[in-house]
Amino acid sequence: MSESAAIEYTKVAEIKGPLIIIDGITKASFDELVEIETSDSTRRLGRVLEVGHGKAVVQVFEGTTGLAISGTKAKFLGKTMAMPVSPELLGRVFDGLGRPNDGLPDPIAEKFLDVNGEPMNPERREYPTSFIQTGVSVIDGMLTLVRGQKLPIFSGSGMPHNILAAQIARQATVVGTKEDFAVVFAAIGVQYSEAQYFKRSLEESGALRRSVLFLNLADDPAIERIITPRVALTVAEYLAFDMGMHVLAILTDMTNYEESLLEISAAREEVPGRKGYPGYLYTDLANNYERAGRIRGKNGSVTQVPILSMPADDITHPIPDLTGYITEGQIVLGRDLFRKGVYPPVNVLMSLSRLMKDGVGEGKTRSDHMEVGNQLYDAYSRAQEVRALAEIVGRSGLTGVDLKYLDAGDMFESHFLKQEKDENRGLEETLSRTWDVLSTLPEGELTKIKEKHVRQYYKETK
Amino acid sequence: MSSSSPLERTVDKVLSQKESELISKIDSAYQESLRNLDSSKSKLNSEYMVIIENAKKQAENLKRQIVGSSRLSARNNQLVLIEDSVKTVFEMARKRLLSLHKEPDYEKLMKQALLNSLNEIGKTDLIIECNKTDSGLVRKLVDGINKEKGTKMVAADENVDILGGIRATSSDGTLTYDDSIDSRIERLKPLIRKNIVQILRGSERESWSQKVE
Numbered sequence: 001m002s003e004s005a006a007i008e009y010t011k012v013a014e015i016k017g018p019l020i021i022i023d024g025i026t027k028a029s030f031d032e033l034v035e036i037e038t039s040d041s042t043r044r045l046g047r048v049l050e051v052g053h054g055k056a057v058v059q060v061f062e063g064t065t066g067l068a069i070s071g072t073k074a075k076f077l078g079k080t081m082a083m084p085v086s087p088e089l090l091g092r093v094f095d096g097l098g099r100p101n102d103g104l105p106d107p108i109a110e111k112f113l114d115v116n117g118e119p120m121n122p123e124r125r126e127y128p129t130s131f132i133q134t135g136v137s138v139i140d141g142m143l144t145l146v147r148g149q150k151l152p153i154f155s156g157s158g159m160p161h162n163i164l165a166a167q168i169a170r171q172a173t174v175v176g177t178k179e180d181f182a183v184v185f186a187a188i189g190v191q192y193s194e195a196q197y198f199k200r201s202l203e204e205s206g207a208l209r210r211s212v213l214f215l216n217l218a219d220d221p222a223i224e225r226i227i228t229p230r231v232a233l234t235v236a237e238y239l240a241f242d243m244g245m246h247v248l249a250i251l252t253d254m255t256n257y258e259e260s261l262l263e264i265s266a267a268r269e270e271v272p273g274r275k276g277y278p279g280y281l282y283t284d285l286a287n288n289y290e291r292a293g294r295i296r297g298k299n300g301s302v303t304q305v306p307i308l309s310m311p312a313d314d315i316t317h318p319i320p321d322l323t324g325y326i327t328e329g330q331i332v333l334g335r336d337l338f339r340k341g342v343y344p345p346v347n348v349l350m351s352l353s354r355l356m357k358d359g360v361g362e363g364k365t366r367s368d369h370m371e372v373g374n375q376l377y378d379a380y381s382r383a384q385e386v387r388a389l390a391e392i393v394g395r396s397g398l399t400g401v402d403l404k405y406l407d408a409g410d411m412f413e414s415h416f417l418k419q420e421k422d423e424n425r426g427l428e429e430t431l432s433r434t435w436d437v438l439s440t441l442p443e444g445e446l447t448k449i450k451e452k453h454v455r456q457y458y459k460e461t462k
Numbered sequence: 463m464s465s466s467s468p469l470e471r472t473v474d475k476v477l478s479q480k481e482s483e484l485i486s487k488i489d490s491a492y493q494e495s496l497r498n499l500d501s502s503k504s505k506l507n508s509e510y511m512v513i514i515e516n517a518k519k520q521a522e523n524l525k526r527q528i529v530g531s532s533r534l535s536a537r538n539n540q541l542v543l544i545e546d547s548v549k550t551v552f553e554m555a556r557k558r559l560l561s562l563h564k565e566p567d568y569e570k571l572m573k574q575a576l577l578n579s580l581n582e583i584g585k586t587d588l589i590i591e592c593n594k595t596d597s598g599l600v601r602k603l604v605d606g607i608n609k610e611k612g613t614k615m616v617a618a619d620e621n622v623d624i625l626g627g628i629r630a631t632s633s634d635g636t637l638t639y640d641d642s643i644d645s646r647i648e649r650l651k652p653l654i655r656k657n658i659v660q661i662l663r664g665s666e667r668e669s670w671s672q673k674v675e
Contacts, residue, residue, distance in 0.1 A: 009636060010637070010638070011636040105541060205527065206527035208531075
């Protein structure tokens, strides 16, 4: 923390969207924190984006609405934005800039961490191999989340991604160990009702005491969203690598975050890239996503579940497209399933957890886990093909095996995929349900499962 | 001689056949009922166990929720109490800082603040603001530095409401360097709060361990 006094500048040259340009700058550095004082003495925070030729471009987090060229003062604080961290952050609710939002005082800091974090040294990264149970069958059974993984949820407007996110936050746990588990939840540009839902749902389930919430609402200034994932991940890193906890960081909705990046980019008159997003969109996303992982020699882990709504359900949109390059798989929500009333409407055929193979199996979950996951994927894929065929030739034109696949597909959706919003299924129950579905198929169709597992778990129909 | 008629014998035979048939049916029905009762017992037992198991789980969840939220609310109350104590300590410190000008090193501190303001702003014509108590000292120091360094600092005619220290503004009013005690407190507040809390918690622990002993 800087101990020298700060210089205050009063010469505002220009106000441009979320940016103000200060003139006559003698001392300022890139990313330095700036306190803006308006003519009515209210204070806002900002940071330096560019400095040179006696000018500094400052991005105002709380927006520039109400600021005037005369009467506005900018105090350069000589430090970058830092988040006060301590174990007492657990159970607290903050706004998008990391200020208390629960009526309690500022946290007593054990230390102050730069919100930009530091990229993890790739040499010190440890490969993620341990299972996190979410209590959601489709995720645990087929798209297993592994400690230290980054697994985004691709959704669309109006779909229940936030309900799923809250369910994961309530139910997620590390099974079979006494290690501490925590959830850092960053709501970025969400509606007030959604923010209240997250808060209430964690409070009522008793999960709030192991959670830290950052709530940036839809009516908060868009620029604030630039900081929300950063403060959340800073806290996640502290809890993981200083406190040795296994942290699940849920960031919803990253599309809102990228929209504010676009706003700044447009105000800075940068050359636009795909769909008007800045050319450094990939780098910026990677800066956030790569803060997940495990570090050799340290106990904790940061697992990330960023949620992004795809504009017009377009998976080729730059945000999901570039996210897919960085993350280790994706969970895609399907509108067809949503319309059919299936919750969670996960389209498993478009989803994948790249690290699942390393986090499941003997000694981690159950020896048949990976095989049943693959077989279920295969069976549902075949069921979809048969459904398409049945549309043309009708059920009467299908073979006996095809009809079995049709039944398996229906049972997959109604018995395995579908679950209540507050239903927490254990892994054993999830795997038992996979066998319920697979047992509707003839034994000979289960080609991806070892014979010993088929003998042990296949349920003969009476 | 009593001899039954063939009709009576046939009737008796049919009756005895029916009787043994009925008895065996009753017997098998009785056995079946016993079997049903047995299986119902085990079914009932397993259902009973499931209900008890679910109830235990629910009770465990509820217990966790209640204990968790009570712990959280106790912790939150503790945070509020600590913050109240921190505020009281700050108030006391502010009162004590009002007599800071009586300290022997205060003049040195003020001179250093004036020199820093020249250095930080990078201009020589500055307007210096201070509180009423320090105005005499500031005028003296400003004159001294102007003579020594050839600068054009002037002490402002009006005083400002600060605990101590100075506020320097460039003559065109575009730059301000705030080195008042108030701004120093504000700047270092998070660190000071941490130290106060450590002291408070240390004394809490001591008093607790004394109670235990």
